[in-house]
Amino acid sequence: MRIITGIYKGRHFDIPRTFKARPTTDFAKENIFNVLNAYIDFEDATALDLFAGTGSISLELLSRGCNSVVSVEADREHANFIRQCTTKLGTDKCLLIRGDVFRFVKSCHQQFDFVFADPPYALPDLEKIPNLIFQHQLLKPNGVLVFEHGRGNDFSQHPHFVDHRAYGSVNFSLFKAPENKEV
Known part of the structure; x- marks a missing residue:
């Protein structure tokens, strides 16, 4: 796994x-980060990696200048790996939540x-996740949600949907919060 660009560009981490x-x-x-450059300036942004x-x-977001990144991961081994990576980078801008x-x-x-x-593609409640993000108002006005999913999901009818990109078997749906706080 490597960091594509930014202050940690080229750093590699071996995944167990x-x-x-x-x-x-x-x-x-x-490719998805190239698309996102038209939607968001990561410099000093706050980000959530579910x-x-x-x-x-999370590491890519930190490298691109996010002021803070909250990473949520349930698996203990994976969470420990993320913690080790951020320690190696010497950053304190990542809050890791194991849960x-x-x-x-x-x-x-x-x-x-x-x-x-980026939930597991076979997750039973996968299709509910974009609605939950908007229902609980996790995005600031004009905030962007990128949802990674398999080929079988179509979110184009969602009221906040703005774009879909596919790279091989990886699909991304992009959503944007409205300017005002009403969602």
Whole structure:
């Protein structure tokens, strides 16, 4: 796993073979971040990485200048790996929460400029996640949600949907919060 660009550009981290998580491919990650440059300025942004897995997206967000990144990951081994990576980078801008994403979303009182969610594609409640993000108002006005999912999901009818991108078997749906606080 490598960081594509920013202050930590080119840094590599070896993912243990025992991991169940599949990091977003470098190709897909680089392309979706190129698309996101039209939607958000990561410099000094606040970000939330749900289902953080290996921490690949969290590390990329930190490298691109986010002021703070909250990473939520339920698996103990994966959370420890993310903690080790941020320690190696020497950053204190990542708050790691080891816990259930659905519980976190329901209890979170913070808003973010950017939310990235990459749940396991077979997760039973996968299609409910974008609605939960908006229902619990986790995005600031004009905030962006990127939702990674498999081919079988279509969010184009969602009221906050703005774009869909596919890179191989990796699909991203982009959503944007309205300018005002009404969602």
